[in-house]
Amino acid sequence: MNRFFTVVCGVLLWVSSVARDGPKFPVSAIPDALKKDVHVVMREDQMVFTILSKSRATQHVYQAITILNANGKRYAHETVGYDKLSKVTSFKAAVYDAEGMLIKRLKSSEIYDQSAYDGFSLYSDNRIKVIDLSQSTYPYTVEIEYDIEYKYLFSIPDFYVLTRENCSVQHSVCKYVFPKSLAPRHRTYNVDVKAVAEPSADGMETLSWTFENVMPIKLDPMGPDLQYVLPHIDGAPTQFEYDGYVGTMDTWDQFGQWVSSLNQGRNVLPEVTKQKIRALVAQAKTDEEKIKILYEYMQSRTRYVSIQLGIGGFQPFEASVVDQTGYGDCKALSNYMVAMLKEIGISAHYVLIRAGSDASPMDTDFPSSQFNHAIVAVPNKGDTLWLECTSQTNPFGYMGKFTGDRKALAITDKGAKVVNTKRYPADKNVQSRIADVYVEATGDAKAKVKTTYQGLQYENNYLDNAVHLQYDDQRKWVQNNTEIPSFDVNSFSLVNHKDKMPSAEVLLDLRLGRFASVNGKRTFLTPNLMNRSTFVAEKVDGRKTPVVLESGFTDLDTIRYHLPDGVYPEFLPDPVKITSRFGEYESRCVLDQHGLLYVRRLKQVKGQFPAESYKEFADFYKSVNRADHVKIVLLSKT
Incomplete structure (x- = not known):
């Protein structure tokens, strides 16, 4: 395995191969099975995390990675972060060719040390050391070794055996070293x-x-995301200390008590502000009305700015500072909102959450630092109100894809508890479209379309952002998100409704060139105007993972076709109705005194389904596609 040992004072020590010259890690030594269908092979991947005390720890990382082709080039780059409470004490690297001969060793001048600027943090002491060992000739092997010293103990780096698809591992080790009194907890996945x-x-x-x-x-199509199937190990301390703040985290309640200690005394508002907010809500009749007034007041006078300075990554700065400066990060703005509500006698909870539309779920059985965001929960007669305090445009009470429908940790006066944020079921995430299409004898058409997007569909194609754009940018949005093969926009408007269940209306006046195909006395058109399913489930053999539908939604389309004089349907498709465990679909075409009416409804449910149901899922959407693309034949009497 190309590992080397030496004896110092009777103790056997491992010496990394970065320190040795000569042939190392020849590609020929990799078993053929590990090279098949991969971009990189992890020859060695070792992480040793050593707990020295409640406030000191070290991490040692050693990796040797053979990069077989350009698709694995990212593995030739390494970034190591640090801040005022951590230090990179050593950083070494080398590159070897396919035969294992040394190409180069990393020079200290080739380690780029820079601020870890994220584009939105106002203050940050986070820094990174970056190296680039990429070569133009493949395959080659990079060897990387570094050590980090931590002046705190709060978390243990995750160890991923595999980091992505198209990667194999020849040998890897995850090791914790610790005094018995500070034994860490751990949890393994896959x-x-x-x-x-x-x-x-x-x-x-x-x-x-x-x-x-x-x-x-290899990921299955429509299966769990990579983060759910990768084998990895999570670790966490029980007793810890971070920048002088001591705590334990073997239960969520204890972890919550530590968070409360960080927030203690930081909710004091200036007297003039107290008077201001009391005046703002003086005429409000209900608690919910008061909460909304203060939430929109906060939105109108604050903006989100990230602050990452030591304990500031976990501790909000004072509510009085937010009040004075008008800015803060998620922690500070949430703390500010809680402080304002407290002033008018409304109890609210500071809540830690893992945010992001693709965020992995909170592991509720493993108390640890799993969060990247803070929000506010306000109990309201059995219907909790959830407040996203970093957005200046978010509708009151709306969480959406960023923080909706997941577990979170509410910090209460009595400790902490795991809670569920607001869920948005399929019948609340509705796209409803009504259109009048005036078909001309030439096949051209005019259309007036009104589409309402509600719930999570409000976020479709960034419509929640588009409603706040200027006219020219909104026009671009309309052009990019109108699913008709050929059209010109005569006029449009976007109307926003900022409710707890938000919605937006898109009104279009369109000219449709060559909308229908004319052939002699017959005209052919597809009645599904602009919501035709094209999804085709990828074929897969031997599926092992469940079918995962990330969102539930309902689409409703009602399209009225006004036909030219003397033209009538020669053929109308039969009504279609499909029911499955994944959802429902129905469509029909009806001729009445006003013309031709097309009605469509598609409902997809969110959930996980057995691996063996994948063919049924594929067949469901195959049937939907077929129904969505059916044509109507119109015949001219003249």
């Missing part, structure tokens, strides 16, 4: 290797996992 516990030097103990010849993962 791992079938047992941990090995044994004593270490100086009375320390170790816990380690060793992996050999791990084959690559």
Whole structure:
């Protein structure tokens, strides 16, 4: 395995191969099975996390990665972060060719040290060291080794055995070293290797996992995201200290008490502000009306700015500072909102959450630092109101895809508890379209279309942002999001409705060139104006993972076709109705005294379904596609 050892004072030590010259990691030594259908092979991947005390820890990382082709080039780059409470004490690297001969060693001048500027943080002491070992000739192997010293103990870096698709592992080790009194907790995901516990030097103990010849993962279409299927190990301390703040986190309640200690005394508002907010809500008749007034007041006079300075990554700065400056990060703005509500006698909770439309779910059985965002929850007669405090445009009470429908941790006066944020079921996420289409004898047409997007569909194609854009940018949005093969926009408007269940209306006046195909006395048109399903489920054999539908929604289309004089349908398709565990579909065409009416309804439900149901899912959408693309034949009497 190309590992080397030396003895110092009777203790066996591992010496990384970065320190050795000569042939190393020849590609020929990789088993053929590990090279099949991959871009990179992890020859060695070792992480040792050592707990020295409640306020000190170190991390050692050693990797040797063979990059087989340009698709694996990202692995030639490494970024190591640090801040005022952590320090990169060593950073070494080398590159070897396919035969294992040394190409180059990293020079200290080739390590770029820079601010970890994220584009929106006003203050940050986060920095990164960056290296680039990429080569133009493949394959080659990069060897990277670094050490980080932490002046705190709050979290343990996750260890991913595999990091993405098209990657295999020849050998890897995750190891924790710790005094018995500070034994860390751990949780494994998709791992079938047992941990090995044994004593270490100086009375320390170790816990380690060793992996050999791990084959690559191939994701199933419409299956769980990569983060759900990758084998990895999460660790967390029980007793810890961060920048002088001591705590324990073996239960969520204890973790919440530590968060409360960070927030203690930071909710004091200036007297003039107290008078202002009391005056603002003086005429309000209900608590919900008061909450809305203060939420929109906060939106109107604050903006989101990230603050990342030491404990500031976890601790909000004072409500009085937000009030004075008009800005804050998610923690500060949420704390400010809680403080304002407290002033008018309304109890609200500061809530930690893992935000993002693709965020992995909170592991409620493993108390640890799993959060990247803060929001506010306000109990309201059994119907909790959720407040996103970083947005100046978010509708009152709306969470949406960013923080909706997931677990979170509410920090209360009595400790902490796991809660569920607002869920948006399929019958609330509605796209409803009504259109009048005036078909001309030439096949051209005019159309007046009104589409209402509600709930999570309000966020479709960034409509929630488009409603706040200037006219020219809104016009571009309309051009890019109107699904008709050929059209000109005569006029349009976007109307926003900022409710707890928000919606927006898009009104279009269109000219449709060559909308229908004319052939002699017959005219052919597709009645589904602008909502034709084109999804085709990828064929897959031997599926192992469940079918995952990330969102539930309902689409409603009612299209009235006004036909030219003397033209009538020669053929109308039969009504279609499809029912499955994944949803429902129905469509029909009806001729009445006003013309031709097309009605369509598609409902998809959110959920996980057995792996063996994938063919049924594929067949469901195959049938939907067929129905959506059916044509109507019109015949001219003249």
